Amino acid sequence: xxxxxxxxxxxxxxxxxxxxxxxxxxxxxxxxxxxxxxxxxxxxxxxxxxxxxxxxxxxxxxxxxxxxxxxxxxxxxxxxxxxxxxxxxxxxxxxxxxxxxxxxxxxxxxxxxxxxxxxxxxxxxxxxxxxxxxxxxxxxxxxxxxxxxxxxxxxxxxxxxxxxxxxxxxxxxxxxxxxxxxxxxxxxxxxxxxxxxxxxxxxxxxxxxxxxxxxxxxxxxxxxxxxxxxxxxxxxxxxxxxxxxxxxxxxxxxxxxxxxxxxxxxxxxxxxxxxxxxxxxxxxxxxxxxxxxxxxxxxxxxxxxxxxxxxxxxxxxxxxxxxxxxxxxxxxxxxxxxxxxxxxxxxxxx
Amino acid sequence: xxxxxxxxxxxxxxxxxxxxxxxxxxxxxxxxxxxxxxxxxxxxxxxxxxxxxxxxxxxxxxxxxxxxxxxxxxxxxxxxxxxxxxxxxxxxxxxxxxxxxxxxxxxxxxxxxxxxxxxxxxxxxxxxxxxxxxxxxxxxxxxxxxxxxxxxxxxxxxxxxxxxxxxxxxxxxxxxxxxxxxxxxxxxxxxxxxxxxxxxxxxxxxxxxxxxxxxxxxxxxxxxxxxxxxxxxxxxxxxxxxxxxxxxxxxxxxxxx
Ligand SMILES: Nc1ncnc2c1ncn2[C@@H]1O[C@H](COP(=O)(O)OP(=O)(O)OP(=O)(O)O)[C@@H](O)[C@H]1O
Ligand SMILES: [Mg+2]
Numbered sequence: 001x002x003x004x005x006x007x008x009x010x011x012x013x014x015x016x017x018x019x020x021x022x023x024x025x026x027x028x029x030x031x032x033x034x035x036x037x038x039x040x041x042x043x044x045x046x047x048x049x050x051x052x053x054x055x056x057x058x059x060x061x062x063x064x065x066x067x068x069x070x071x072x073x074x075x076x077x078x079x080x081x082x083x084x085x086x087x088x089x090x091x092x093x094x095x096x097x098x099x100x101x102x103x104x105x106x107x108x109x110x111x112x113x114x115x116x117x118x119x120x121x122x123x124x125x126x127x128x129x130x131x132x133x134x135x136x137x138x139x140x141x142x143x144x145x146x147x148x149x150x151x152x153x154x155x156x157x158x159x160x161x162x163x164x165x166x167x168x169x170x171x172x173x174x175x176x177x178x179x180x181x182x183x184x185x186x187x188x189x190x191x192x193x194x195x196x197x198x199x200x201x202x203x204x205x206x207x208x209x210x211x212x213x214x215x216x217x218x219x220x221x222x223x224x225x226x227x228x229x230x231x232x233x234x235x236x237x238x239x240x241x242x243x244x245x246x247x248x249x250x251x252x253x254x255x256x257x258x259x260x261x262x263x264x265x266x267x268x269x270x271x272x273x274x275x276x277x278x279x280x281x282x283x284x285x286x287x288x289x290x291x292x293x294x295x296x297x298x299x300x301x302x303x304x305x306x307x308x309x310x311x312x313x314x315x316x317x318x319x320x321x322x323x324x325x326x327x328x329x330x331x332x333x334x335x336x337x338x339x340x341x342x343x344x345x346x347x348x349x350x
Numbered sequence: 351x352x353x354x355x356x357x358x359x360x361x362x363x364x365x366x367x368x369x370x371x372x373x374x375x376x377x378x379x380x381x382x383x384x385x386x387x388x389x390x391x392x393x394x395x396x397x398x399x400x401x402x403x404x405x406x407x408x409x410x411x412x413x414x415x416x417x418x419x420x421x422x423x424x425x426x427x428x429x430x431x432x433x434x435x436x437x438x439x440x441x442x443x444x445x446x447x448x449x450x451x452x453x454x455x456x457x458x459x460x461x462x463x464x465x466x467x468x469x470x471x472x473x474x475x476x477x478x479x480x481x482x483x484x485x486x487x488x489x490x491x492x493x494x495x496x497x498x499x500x501x502x503x504x505x506x507x508x509x510x511x512x513x514x515x516x517x518x519x520x521x522x523x524x525x526x527x528x529x530x531x532x533x534x535x536x537x538x539x540x541x542x543x544x545x546x547x548x549x550x551x552x553x554x555x556x557x558x559x560x561x562x563x564x565x566x567x568x569x570x571x572x573x574x575x576x577x578x579x580x581x582x583x584x585x586x587x588x589x590x591x592x593x594x595x596x597x598x599x600x601x602x603x604x605x606x607x
Contacts (some may be wrong), residue, residue: 012477013476013477013480014476190466193468197460197465197476198465198472201451201452201455205441205444207443208440208443209440211403212439213441215401215403215423215426215427216452216456216515217425217428217455217456226462272443
């Protein structure tokens with residue numbers, strides 16, 4: 001299986017630009033995707049819950065990575081944008097009784113527009129100043145979630161009904177698995193496509209060197225806004241799925257902590273990498289679960305651990321992020337590439 | 351010969367410093383036109399005004415007889431005004447190939463939807479522009495580093511990538527800001543060869559800023575010399591080289607060899 005890459009000469013430029021470049025990687029990725037379809041038949045609902053959270057969160061993480069990792073615009077408002085998607089979903093489903101296949105795109109579109117509006121300061125602001133502006137977006141939106149009671153239910157939150165498809169209610173972890181999984185695959189594929197074309201290159205050019213980008217004819221402001229729009233669209237889809245999954249949303253779900261968690265995900269996974277966003281999500285969803293089990297295990301010896309679990313969790317996040325920034329600043333994606341490169345040359349790995 | 355670019359009495363200052371003080375010159379179609387002058391003379395500043403990065407306090411820039419003084423930077427590439435930078439300004443996180451493909455940005459017209467599905471128009475245009483890029487890669491002997499990230503490459507190669515990126519924009523006027531700076535003799539000779547080929551075979555007009563006087567003498571059709579932001583001399587290379595004001599401007603400058 002390691003020989004496949006040796007005679008890897010592309011016969012056309014289209015093939016050279018393909019996402020999966022060898023037959024081997026194509027086969028492995030498709031088999032993996034199909035195997036994933038079998039998981040729910042064997043997993044219990046706890047595992048399914050975790051996987052569903054990973055699907056939903058990875059959509060949002062890819063979105064944030066498009067903005068922050070690829071375009072270089074740090075956003076501290078991603079959590080609130082996810083909230084916009086969630087509340088828009090609740091509102092549309094509750095008041096208009098729309099089905100999810102209208103609600104999700106509409107909610108995502110609304111989120112995209114709001115994202116673009118809050119991206120407008122990027123015309124004048126850069127770096128730290130821009131991230132402060134997105135922090136303002138976070139707080140303004142949180143305020144709206146709480147105050148615009150007729151839309152959001154305010155602090156009491158709002159219920160969201162199950163989505164139905166062909167008369168089937170998606171009302172348990174098992175069914176939701178297929179639902180969220182499909183969305184994750186579609187959104188990640190779209191992201192990959194956007195990033196390997198003209199738009200993705202323009203994003204990176206804005207990140208790496210905006211003066212040169214402009215001299216090459218890239219309309220920087222347009223692409224900054226487009227990046228805000230696409231990133232928020234992803235947040236909207238994730239928020240919408242989340243609303244359908246948890247079925248009850250309150251403003252507390254979309255605080256600055258959530259924004260920071262998403263930033264952590266993409267830093268841990270790897271800025272500027274779609275695969276990294278997914279790794280980061282898996283890591284950040286599983287880590288607190290592991291921690292919880294550890295605390296449960298130790299609580300026999302030290303019962304107070306259970307009480308301070310939330311505090312431990314936050315501190316642990318912080319430590320993990322610092323460790324990554326120090327020792328693996330390019331994230332899990334780079335580790336993965338190193339491992340892949342190692343196996344490609346195995347057993348001659350020098 | 352008709353003028354491709356006309357710089358008319360431009361002034362540019364930074365705080366108290368007069369970077370450019372009333373410089374005028376014309377660049378004719380098809381020529382290699384060099385700008386020389388000691389460090390801080392205002393050479394790069396003139397390019398920055400021509401490419402629109404800075405707006406002149408006074409004066410005009412005409413390109414193909416159209417006033418472009420107030421045209422935004424991003425629109426100038428489309429007209430065919432293309433430059434390289436004195437201190438490499440590549441997209442470091444992209445491969446060489448993507449850097450060059452980015453230069454084809456303005457030649458691609460497909461939109462977001464087409465890009466989402468990577469189908470039809472997007473695919474067709476990506477391939478068509480890739481072909482153009484590959485020609486430039488061949489021309490500048492970059493095929494070995496095509497898939498390398500820019501930050502992995504040596505300084506000399508990065509300079510060449512920057513030239514390639516400029517060529518991918520199909521310039522009418524190519525402005526090179528010290529393309530040989532920091533290169534060894536062999537790399538310098540290669541670069542000189544490329545510049546001549548670009549000018550003669552592709553018929554691209556070139557503005558060259560260069561400190562290496564041998565290069566300037568060999569390549570240029572005409573030269574303008576600046577000092578303290580002012581034009582002190584203009585003419586054929588040998589005329590400028592023997593001009594008294596030029597000689598005194600360079601007095602004590604070791605680069606005058
Ligand atoms: N962005 C800027 N801000 C402040 N001063 C500047 C700026 N750019 C240039 N200058 C000043 O303008 C003058 C001309 O600079 P310029 O870079 O045009 O010189 P140059 O001829 O290209 O020199 P070199 O050979 O060193 O590249 C210098 O005194 C420089 O310090
Ligand atoms: Mg200079």
